[in-house]
Amino acid sequence: MNEETLLEFPCRFPIKVMGINTPGFEALVVMIGRQHIPDLGEAAISSTPSRTGKYLSVTLTFTATSKPQIDNLYRALHDHPDVKFVL
Helix, strand or coil: CCCCCCCCCCEEEEEEEEEECCCCHHHHHHHHHHHHCCCCCHHHEEEEECCCCCEEEEEEEEEECCHHHHHHHHHHHHHCCCEEEEC
């Protein structure tokens, strides 16, 4: 692999996704996540509304198997119009 990373795979990796708190936002994030993390279980998903309730933060914590997996997941989430931030 030519790309350098400080991560050693496989490793536990959290990715946080933020968007407007709508009824389908968490399901959308999970759907995109499962395209890149087929074994993503319910215990690996957590959500927290903002203090005002306008935004929702969804965290997916999974076992990453490669840097391309993380990069592809990040791109898929970032490219969706309902997603405001991906960390």
